[in-house]
Amino acid sequence: MHKIDLIRNFSIIAHIDHGKSTLADRFLQHTESVDDRNFQDQLLDNMDLERERGITIKSHPVSIRFRGSNEREYSLNLIDTPGHVDFSYEVSRSLAACEGAVLLIDATQGVQAQTVANVNLAIRQNLVIIPVINKIDMQAADIDTCREQLEEILAIPADEAILASAKDGVGITEILEAVINRIPSPKRMDNEILRALIFDSVYDSFRGVINYVRIVSGGIKAGDEIRLFSSGVVSAVKEVGVFSPEMTPVGQLEVGSVGYVIANIKSPEDSKIGDTITGKVQSCDQPLRGFREIQPMVFSGIYPIDSADYEPLKQSMAKLRLNDSAFTFQPETSAALGFGCRCGFLGLLHMEIVQERLRREYGMNIIATYPSVIYHVYLKNGEMLEVDNPLHLPDASTIDRLEEPIVKASIISPVAYIGGIMNLIMDKRGVCGETNTVDQYHVMMAAELPLHEIVIDFHDKLKTITKGYGSMDYEPFGYRAAPLVKMEIKVNDEPVDAFTTIVHRDYAAARGRQLAERLQEIIPQHLFKIPIQAAVGGNVIARETVRALRKDVTAKCYGGDITRKRKLLEKQKEGKKKMKQIGKVNIPQDAFVKVLKSNTS
């Protein structure tokens, strides 16, 4: 038997919280890939942010050795995938490196909208699906409904489903056996020319670019000369290895396997996810089919708090982009905020994650502006402009019409919340489409909605309305004309361009009031009163005032208090430095994100 026949490459498709990380942990423990001493929960979620939020953002491969009941030893490569609505792009590139996928369904929650989207993605890529119904130990588990959903929504035979409890370690062996028996080994290639798919990469300040690869043909070892197909960069391989689960060097990565390649690539820009690595001398003629290139849909400006940090910020963004190619950025300037970058994201969560990563991993003090989408602006002279920054909206008198991006959303929810969801869709200027029954308890609703409305807080509100049981997925659905206007926000009589937004004319007054009220809560009191105004075309449509600070003093300060007190004041002073000064007003860094998270509609 050839070595390649003993390799299986697979990933786990699951909705957020359905137990994917726990299952991955069990695989590692069950196969003794990590000893118990080094074990910590959610081993694969190595970004702090991931453990904190309980979600996986970055896909993250690991190699497992597993002896099957046929007494053969297999090498299983698990390529982890994220589960949130913003990250279907990450899912698609993880799937491109696999022949199969474990579909994990929470027995208490059932199939979620996003899972449907990801399973369809996997089926389109000809992956074998192994359905697993997890959390069967829970009291609320409803296995029959899950089976019904598998057949009705996903057209997967219910009898293929494996019952499991990752928490209690039930069903783990069955899943691993199914992986070796149902998922095919990687295809053998006729030629021996190296072709490796880069499905992810990270930047290490000591070692440079580390590419995560799937070897499709040929093999790769230290000392080889390689070429990156699209950039043409040639470089020598310094180290190859596998994830077990830490990066472990090996002599050679052979055909079919998954691992990492460290070459002499120092510049993040030279390495592109989806690119093909081939030999320098013996090169392939065609690159491997890359992934669906996804375009960012949400845009926001990111600025350094301290203008001196502009260059370091750009460098940090370049490194971050290396393993998050869906994130884009280009320089822009703002009257209020100075030099910064216009950044593109897949969605609001993606935006927040990128901001958090810039802060935590790169130590940047940043401020982000109100998010926007790409508007199509048709001018009277027949020209069409794409505007991703409300500031660049041309003068209203020159505009013939404005079109905004629309998405087609599909929402799965328990029947009881249909009314609430319909109200939400209408509040968000959406149009309800057809509603289909999923099983006796659930429906799948279709709706067309302006993307901008989804960007703001649709997902959070959906979760609230459905008590956490509703789920949503969406895809672009073209552009549609709407009576849109530019709304400006003035703080202390100075326009803050970073808050400028494009809104529907009929919703402008409500949105303006909401923004002004939120800003009134967020902007700290100063020694003077601060008027906050929302205006459309010079007309003030909402007004709030932050009262002048009257009292800022500690009542007691005696001999025993002085040291503690000075340290507290110093800390508070540091906190103030982290705010952005706009005119005479200090605005907290997170103000621009916080204004979005309103509780009112």
Next chain:
Amino acid sequence: MPFCARRCDYCAFYVYEKAASGLRREYLTRLESELKVKSEYCDPLATIYIGGGTPTYFSTRELREMLTMVTENFQFEAGYEFTVESNPDCLTPAKLTALIDGGVNRISTGIQSFSQGVLDAIGRPGKIERAYEAVDAIRASGIGNFNCDLIFGVPGQTISDWENDLKEISQLAPPHISAYSLMIEENTKLAESGTVEGDDELLSEMWNLAGEYLENHCGLRRYEISNYAKTGFECRHNQRIWMGNRFIGAGPSACYFDGVSRWTNPTTLASWLKNTPAVEDAVSSEQRAVEILITGLRTVDGWERFDFERVTGFDYSDIRGETICELTEAGLLVQDVNSLRLSNQGLLLADFIARELL
């Protein structure tokens, strides 16, 4: 002195409720050795202050023992000031006599409020009548220099509730009043219950009312942000600390200042009993000078340029001239050729000003 009958809801100190007599004994033994060490090379004391906790929570015998430790180990300057804090609930005639016998010539007593609602809201049970009785007893004992603590800005307290407290205290006519705006500090019962400090406009109104009322009805002048006194009855102990003088301290959480560094004893009784060394707060001489500038500015009269230079070695205009000018322009500081003080508005914004100066 870290013992109390009950910890108040706003109290962030490490105090021990209803401590057993054995623990109090351990405290006194350790205190005596600390005082002995610290009394070596110590100049005669200008002021002594025993605070807590509730020093008068001690039995009369323990109280006498503690006071003897002080008087036997230290020399006092002529005209010294010796203050002990007390709670009206436990200030018995016998303890008053013990205090006077021990050289105490100033008493501070925590009345806080004459409203049952306010006392309940801050977790200070006790009969309001005790406040009157305690003040009468202090007067009768011959101690004319005493202070009453009041508190305002308690959740639910209105401006007229506060005016009523001021009216009541003016009947008692103490020569000194400390009136504190309620602070919600971490690790207090109030903070845990989610209580927040009151609205800044109401608090500043209450503060202004205190200043006017105590001046007009009691003849007390505000001489520090929260302190009011008849001329000559200011608390010299605190004045000296605000103006950057050296002091020693003893007991858990006690602080002391050697003119260069500040030191803080271990905060818990247990670690202090184990002789854990004090922690030094060492900063540059300029930072120390700014810190002293800030504490001194809490007093209404503020700084004389030459006094500040004598104490810290710096001219405040050299080290913070620019900020001082900005704050003066903003109306928060009042500057004369050779003096510097906070304006009336500035007193209420002393922390803001401090952050600017730091």
